[in-house]
Structures are given as structure tokens and as C-alpha cells.
Amino acid sequence: MFTPKYPPKDTAPPATTIRPPASDLPAPAPPAAPVPVPVTSNRPVVQLTPGSALALAAGGGAVVLVVGAVLVSMLLAVAITGMSVAVCALVIRSILNSERNR
Numbered sequence: 001m002f003t004p005k006y007p008p009k010d011t012a013p014p015a016t017t018i019r020p021p022a023s024d025l026p027a028p029a030p031p032a033a034p035v036p037v038p039v040t041s042n043r044p045v046v047q048l049t050p051g052s053a054l055a056l057a058a059g060g061g062a063v064v065l066v067v068g069a070v071l072v073s074m075l076l077a078v079a080i081t082g083m084s085v086a087v088c089a090l091v092i093r094s095i096l097n098s099e100r101n102r
Contacts, residue, residue: 048056
């Protein structure tokens with residue numbers, strides 16, 4: 001009941017490959033020359049004029065300035081919040097110490 005049942009062993013003889021002598025082999029065909037494929041696209045070609053390059057650079061600079069201002073303001077908000085929490089902790093500690101000394 002609990003003994004494993006294995007499949008029967010393969011009794012076929014091992015396969016052997018028979019290669020003809022080198023003189024009987026046909027000569028390999030020369031590689032075919034690659035055929036150039038014309039590249040066609042339905043998308044319009046974007047031409048960058050000096051005016052559009054200047055507008056693109058100005059837009060990129062504006063994005064960098066805005067993102068920098070937002071990040072600096074967030075850092076400043078965190079710093080101000082931390083300082084106010086520290087001041088509140090000092091005031092509360094001072095009040096508690098003055099109550100203990102009475």
C-alpha cells in the first residue's frame with residue numbers, strides 16, 4: 001500500500017548519430033547580403049528651431065525652480081515645526097520643574 005510504484009525502465013537502445021565523412025558534406029552556402037529596409041514612420045519629424053530650443057530651455061529652468069522652491073519650503077516647514085515642538089517641550093519641562101520645587 002505504501003510502497004512506491006516506479007515506471008518500467010526504458011529498454012530502447014541509446015540513440016546514436018551517424019555523421020557522413022567530411023568529403024560527402026555539401027559546401028556551406030555563402031551568407032546572403034543584408035537587404036536594407038527603408039525606415040518609414042507615420043510620425044511627423046520634429047524640427048528644433050532656435051526659438052523653440054530657447055523656449056524648451058526656459059520651460060525646463062522654470063520647472064527646476066518651481067520644484068526647488070517647493071522642496072525648500074517643505075524642508076523649512078519641517079524645520080519650523082521641529083523648533084516649535086522643541087520650544088514647547090522646554091516650556092512644559094520648565095513648568096513641571098517649577099511645580100516640583102514648590
